[in-house]
Amino acid sequence: MxxxxxxxxxxxxxxxxxxxxxxxxxxxxxxxxxxxxxxxxxxxxxxxxxxxxxxxxxxxxxxxxxxxxxxxxxxxxxxxxxxxxxxxxxxxxxxxxxxxxxxxxxxxxxxxxxxxxxxxxxxxxxxxxxxxxxxxxxxxxxxxxxxxxxxxxxxxxxxxxxxxxxxxxxxxxxxxxxxxxxxxxxxxxxxxxLKKLEVEKAREFLMKGFEQEGVKMPQEVIEDALKRFDGIIGWLTYFGYASTRTHEPIERIFERASRLAANEVSNALKIYGVAEPRYKEALKIISNLGNARWIEIKRGIESRLGRIPNNTLSTIIGNLVDQGLIEKIDEMYRTCDPIVREGILKFL
Ligand SMILES: Nc1ncnc2c1ncn2[C@@H]1O[C@H](COP(=O)(O)OP(=O)(O)OP(=O)(O)O)[C@@H](O)[C@H]1O
Ligand SMILES: [Mg+2]
The missing domain is CATH 3.40.50.300 (P-loop containing nucleotide triphosphate hydrolases)
Structure with a gap:
């Protein structure tokens, strides 16, 4: 295989x-x-x-x-x-x-x-x-x-x-x-x-994968793929499979992947019922800013959906972290996966 x-x-x-x-x-x-x-x-x-x-x-x-x-x-x-x-x-x-x-x-x-x-x-x-x-x-x-x-x-x-x-x-x-x-x-x-692949490993994975398929993929496309799909082996596989089977350009594959990711996020948020819009808004603010402070998320949600108590926001952020959608690094929140981020920005 x-x-x-x-x-x-x-x-x-x-x-x-x-x-x-x-x-x-x-x-x-x-x-x-x-x-x-x-x-x-x-x-x-x-x-x-x-x-x-x-x-x-x-x-x-x-x-x-x-x-x-x-x-x-x-x-x-x-x-x-x-x-x-x-x-x-x-x-x-x-x-x-x-x-x-x-x-x-x-x-x-x-x-x-x-x-x-x-x-x-x-x-x-x-x-x-x-x-x-x-x-x-x-x-x-x-x-x-x-x-x-x-x-x-x-x-x-x-x-x-x-x-x-x-x-x-x-x-x-x-x-x-x-x-x-x-x-x-x-x-x-x-x-x-399990972690992401380091960039050299991810490059090696793509190069060997294309070699197995007998496809000569230009180096620029491989470098572009590494930027877009990061070291996430499942996305790299998705890209490799799509580009060797359907011969679509990388932009289209990237868009399809992010649409899929947005769907998955949308399903994962269903459990929150009436609170779902606040979860969505939090994700959109974080994706938009790239790195977001707690207070920025709070202000952003309040400007669109009205007041949100601090403990409610803490629960929302905690749940999003536990679901593996966002992570906290140096007091800033950001999405864990670039494809998920793109999906949230474009399709959620
Ligand atoms: N070490 C590996 N070598 C080759 N392909 C791999 C490797 N690990 C994962 N893949 C490919 O990456 C994709 C995702 O892998 P897998 O389903 O094992 O991950 P997962 O973490 O269980 O994903 P999910 O969270 O969706 O269940 C699959 O297409 C799989 O074939
Ligand atoms: Mg699995």
């Missing part, structure tokens, strides 16, 4: 660099029990996890928590996803045959009832395997506290758990690993944090 193919990578031959992070992940899988893979959207989390697990020849169950329904999540819908995933794995069918409360047939794997008890007995039977909860911050919307189930598994079973999240603050709010009264508190864990 070439570098520019859009699916998450799972083979080491298709996986570009990130050696340090991969090494840390492999050690964590070998010696650890609970692994957190964090990094903003499109930083390569899913690829790192899948490639790491395949390199370690580890059997795993992979739950993409973004597939869970909007709003409050029931244990029923979580276990439905588990059934689908277990049904796809032939080793799981073999392993679970004869386990009480689980039926196996041509329909795949089914729980007799979708309850917390059945979930625990399933996890017990997955001893020595790995459960991946990709984008686990979504599970904070689950009524049956999954963090207490994970803590129980940690204490009593040998199943290993990998959680990932692109909304890094929200992921930590869900796990609450540092909070003394939280279920997972005190359990040792290893965190693998």
């Amino acid at each position: 070439p570098y520019f193919s859009p699916e998450p990578k799972s083979n080491i031959e298709d996986f570009f660099d990130m050696e340090e992070e991969l090494q840390l992940f492999l050690e964590a899988i070998k010696y650890g029990r609970f692994i957190v893979v964090s990094g903003l959207r499109r930083y390569g989390k899913t690829s790192l996890i899948l490639t790491g697990l395949s390199k370690a020849r580890q059997a795993y169950i992979f739950i993409d928590c973004r597939l869970l329904p909007q709003g409050k999540i029931s244990i029923n819908s979580f276990m439905e996803l588990l059934e689908e995933e277990l049904s796809r794995r032939s080793w799981a069918r073999g392993l679970l045959r004869g386990v009480e409360g689980i039926s196996i047939g041509s329909f795949g794997v089914r729980f007799r009832e979708r309850s917390k008890g059945r979930l625990l007995s399933l996890l017990e039977n997955l001893d020595g395997r790995v459960l991946v909860l990709d984008e686990a911050q979504e599970l904070r919307r689950m009524g049956h506290r999954l963090d207490s189930i994970l803590a129980y598994v940690y204490d009593h079973q040998k199943l290993k758990v990998v959680v990932s999240g692109s909304q890094v603050g929200l992921l930590h709010r869900f796990l609450r690993l540092q909070e003394p009264d939280a279920p997972l508190f005190g359990r040792p864990y290893i965190e693998v944090r």
